[in-house]
Every structure is written in C-alpha cells, then in structure tokens.
Amino acid sequence: MIKLYDYELSGNCYKLRLFLNILNVDYDRIPVDFYPGREHKSDWFLQINPLGQLPVLDHDGFVLRDAQAILTYLAAKFDASHKWYPTGDAEILGKINMWLSFADSITATASAARLHDGLFYQLDIEAARTNAHSLFRVLDEHLWFAEEQRQAWICTDKHPTIADIACFPYIMLSEEGGISRMAYPAICRWTDRLREIPNFIAMSGIFESGS
Amino acid sequence: MTSVLDQSFRGWWFPVVRSQEIGLRHIHRSQLLNQELAIWRDDGGQINAWENRCPHRGTRLSIGLNTGAEIKCQYHGWRYASQSGQCTFIPAHPNMEPSPRYCVNTYECIEKYGYVWVRLEKDKDKDEDIESLFVLTEKLSLTTLRSVYTMASTTRIRDWLINNCESQLKVNSPSLDCSLTGIQQHHSFCLEALSINNQTEKSVTMFIYLHPLTDDATVIHPLLNASISPEIRLDELRRYNRLFGTIRDVCETDNV
Known part of the structure; x- marks a missing residue:
C-alpha cells in the first residue's frame, strides 16, 4: 500500500495527489499538521524525513522524499504507457529532469512568497517575487514558442509529462504570494490545457477551470 | 509628462x-x-x-x-x-x-x-x-510577432525607441542579429520602424504598438509588415523576440 505524508495546502503534496489520481493509483493520506502545528519538524516526522519536509511517500516500506523524485518513481512504477516519464528516451528524459529542477526553483520563489503572505514566514519577499517573475518569464517564452511548434506541453507535443505536473501547482498558487500571472498569457493557456487532463483534481486555490 | x-x-x-x-x-x-x-x-x-x-x-x-x-x-x-x-x-x-x-x-x-x-x-x-x-492601410501582408510584456512605462519605451532608433538601434548584445532604424511616430502608441536583418541586410517595415497596462507596465506588440515563409518562421520569431526582449531589458533596467 502507498502512504502519502500530506498537507492539504501544500502545492508539492498536491502535485502527488494530482498525479496519483491521474494514474488511478490508490493510496492512504497521512495528514501532517504543517501549519500551525509544525509537525513536519517533530521528532516522529524527522525520523521519516530528516530534512523535515513534505511530502514523503511510503510504498510498502520503500520511503522516498522530494516531490519531484516521487513523481519520477510513481511514473516509472505505475504508468504502463510510459508517456509521463519515458525512461527509454534520453532526450526527453533529460529535458524532463531539467524542468523538474526548474519546478524546484519555482518552489524556492513563488511558494516561498506564498508562505510569507499566507503563513507569515520571514523571508526577503521582494526577492522571492522578483525571482519568481524571472522564472515565469522564461517559462512563458518557452511555452509560447512551444505553441508555435504545435507543442502543447513543456517537453512534449501531445502527451504531458511529469514536468508539467511538477511546475503546475506553485504557478497556479502564485497569486497567493502576490505574484500576478497577467504578463504570462502562454502560461495561462498551458494551465487551461493541464486542467483538461482526465482525472484532474483541484485543491484549495486551484479551480477545475479558468485562468 | x-x-x-x-x-x-x-x-x-x-x-x-x-x-x-x-x-x-x-x-x-x-x-x-x-x-x-x-x-x-x-x-x-x-x-x-x-x-x-x-x-x-x-x-x-x-x-x-x-x-x-x-x-x-x-x-x-x-x-x-x-x-x-x-x-x-x-x-x-x-x-x-x-x-x-x-x-x-x-x-x-x-x-x-x-x-x-x-x-x-x-x-x-x-x-x-x-x-x-x-495607421495601417489595406493590402498589407502582416505577421504578428510575440508580444513582449515589460515593467516599464509606455512613455519610457517610446522615448527610448525614438532616441535610439533614429539612426541605428544600438544594443549591447552579440547574439542580436537584427536592428531597428528610421523610427517614426504615428501617434502616442504607434511607431513605425525599418527592421534590418544584419546577416542578410534585408529590411522590412514594422509597426510597434505600445499597449499601456498601467502607468508602469506596457506590452509591446510588434507587427511585421511582411509575411514570413514557413521554413524560416521560427527563426524569425526568435530573432524578433530577442530584439524586443533586449529592448525590454534595457528599458526596465534604466527605468526612471
């Protein structure tokens, strides 16, 4: 059985709930009181992840931390189509991993800004927002030129990959950190497409459809 | 102002x-x-x-x-x-x-x-x-290029273009292989310029529409008065995107 150590309002947890739902994989949620309980820094949770970060996946005793790493595991393990993470295609695999790292940068900026505004984290909010805008600019340009080549997704033409899932949540939640997406119309069109994926699920702050 | x-x-x-x-x-x-x-x-x-x-x-x-x-x-x-x-x-x-x-x-x-x-x-x-x-009259063959969002006022971008593209646009970017020249102002939000491909030395006219989002933010909508053949379309779009991206960066950096 799969156990997901989960926090409802976390975009990194949500991307796993979303992907598990898309893949139709059953799992148990183990809620961790991230805020205000700080349970992710508690003794019992640090035994599971010494970094004190969510999410963590436990699949029959195989324990994995890091949302992006878990996406690769879930895709390789449960996606029989091999489209979400085509392990046999070196070029696409390289590109996907490049954008998974980009997703981490989005977490470090857009998600941080949201933690500042919503959960009162102390950090350099102007730097977080400025750096998030720089990343969004790069992705918007990438997606605009992708559309010009009839490529609907970040790395691929027709079928999305885990790179799309990884980048999606904290972009959609960016306004909660004071980061407007008005200047990124290609990103907005891509988020529309993503929400049309069969078995898409929402979370607080991310609607089923709309920009 | x-x-x-x-x-x-x-x-x-x-x-x-x-x-x-x-x-x-x-x-x-x-x-x-x-x-x-x-x-x-x-x-x-x-x-x-x-x-x-x-x-x-x-x-x-x-x-x-x-x-x-x-x-x-x-x-x-x-x-x-x-x-x-x-x-x-x-x-x-x-x-x-x-x-x-x-x-x-x-x-x-x-x-x-x-x-x-x-x-x-x-x-x-x-x-x-x-x-x-x-501004445009009929019988033109037009290509809309990528619109570029900038955090700079419309006045700032217009003035910068007018001041820098009268003779030849000078931008410090080695990868920029096109330039703008002969800028004219049709009205407050529409400029016309000659775009020169530095490699082929071919030139085409283009319209540069300035779309004020707010006092401090502007979208540049560049409209090429030419069609682009499919085989070079992507390269051309990238080239113009670099040009207006560079103009955006300069106008944002020296924003006053």
Missing part, C-alpha cells in the same frame, strides 16, 4: 492581444490603462472584452469558466451572456429572472490585423477617424 491614465486615451483603440491567442473556452486576462479586462471568445467566434469583475461580489471573471456561450463566475456561479454581459442565471435563485442591473461592464472590441482591439470609451469627436488610429 502625460500619464497614460489620462482620461483622453480611453477613447482610443488599442491592440491588447493577438487574436490567435484567444482560443475557444479560454479567458484571457489583461489590462488597459489600468482597467482590468477579461477577454474571451464564444463558440460562435464572437470576441468579448469585459471588465474583469463579477457585478455580484467583484470576483475576477478570468478565474471563471467560459462555457462557450457565457462566462460562469467561479464564486457563486452567476452566468453572463456573450456580447451583452447580461446575467442569465443565478444558481441561488434558479426561478428568478436576473435583474438588468446584474450586467458586466463590457467594452467595444474588434479583431483586425491579427489583434483584438479594445477601447474603453466612445469618443464622439474621434469617431470618424478611428481607422486612422490603426
């Missing part, structure tokens, strides 16, 4: 987004002269430019749903009809005919030269020379 928020510009037509970027069932969020807009197309192809605000509780309509005939607000599900903006249905009162008071503020919009054009107010004095504001 004139503010772009000067009321007199509300009677002007502005290009706000490339037509092809308003796909079916999408809602494009934009801004013009500080007014937030929700721009969308119904399934019949008709374009709408609305105030981005639900008359019920003020929610942005752009986070709502484009059903193909109506916009359904994300908050309480009120629905508004294409073109009129009139509320057609209130889920909490399914048997009630929605009052005419529940109507979205709509703006005039048309599609021309590859863009959606919007004006916020009718200008009785200017009504007859609307066409002249478009």
